[in-house]
Amino acid sequence: MRISVFAIPLAALVLTACATTARTDEEQALAAELDARSIVPSTSQERTAIRSQDMLTQATFWAEAHELNPSDLEAAYELSNALRQLGNPQRAIEIAQQALALHPGSPQLLLAYGTALTSTGRGTRATEPLRRAAQADPTNWRIFNTLGVAYEQGGQPDQARQSFRSALVLSPGEPTVMSNLALSHALSGEAETAERMLREAMIRPGAEAAVRQNLALVIALQGRFAEAEEVARYDVTPAMAESNMAYVRAMLTSRRSYDSLRGD
Numbered sequence: 001m002r003i004s005v006f007a008i009p010l011a012a013l014v015l016t017a018c019a020t021t022a023r024t025d026e027e028q029a030l031a032a033e034l035d036a037r038s039i040v041p042s043t044s045q046e047r048t049a050i051r052s053q054d055m056l057t058q059a060t061f062w063a064e065a066h067e068l069n070p071s072d073l074e075a076a077y078e079l080s081n082a083l084r085q086l087g088n089p090q091r092a093i094e095i096a097q098q099a100l101a102l103h104p105g106s107p108q109l110l111l112a113y114g115t116a117l118t119s120t121g122r123g124t125r126a127t128e129p130l131r132r133a134a135q136a137d138p139t140n141w142r143i144f145n146t147l148g149v150a151y152e153q154g155g156q157p158d159q160a161r162q163s164f165r166s167a168l169v170l171s172p173g174e175p176t177v178m179s180n181l182a183l184s185h186a187l188s189g190e191a192e193t194a195e196r197m198l199r200e201a202m203i204r205p206g207a208e209a210a211v212r213q214n215l216a217l218v219i220a221l222q223g224r225f226a227e228a229e230e231v232a233r234y235d236v237t238p239a240m241a242e243s244n245m246a247y248v249r250a251m252l253t254s255r256r257s258y259d260s261l262r263g264d
Helices: 007-018 025-036 044-050 055-068 073-085 089-102 107-119 123-136 141-153 157-170 175-187 191-202 209-221 225-232 238-251
Strands: none
Touching (some): 044 055, 055 073, 073 089, 089 107, 107 123, 107 141, 123 141, 141 175, 157 175, 175 191, 175 209, 191 209, 209 225, 225 238
């Protein structure tokens, strides 16, 4: 995909050329260059290939596609997700919300919108669009997983666990969902149950480092700080592991915390 930063000057050049009998060699060369840089819609092959690139490259690609065609549902969905993962959830919310005005029933956009909201801790607000997404696409485990996060953030742990279990029915053994369900139990004071579930999630294919870090948090919640720090150091630096343990100690002063729950 190519975007010309000279789109407006090109129009002016064409209008000016109409008043002359012929373009100069310099004008002809410039016009050819600008034509080569004009906006070209990306192909399906390009869209598939971009997903293997780093997140910043993906965000740039989808931003160009979205700028070219704001009604492009796929571009809006991918751009919203990329922005959220790059640490700009507010802009991700705005992109998804704007696209929903054009595609109000899209489960993809409803999921992107709800996920961005939960990433800012606004689970109560995310519940309604995620429910709509689940109704529109009841086979997508990611929707139910994110809905579970929204319920947990909204102080509805029973509904959260029901959503997580629905996600596991659709994708048995999915470590991200298992981790979230385990943390829901931990936040309700069931640390032993959470530890057992997280140890099981750790051995599942596709388990990320976040699962092990959540296990470290749950072990620490039971007062086994030395063991927790040892587990945490497997993936992070000693300084970060120590920082995580300090976080857990602070977390113990409040009833519930939602920062470790993920809607990915």
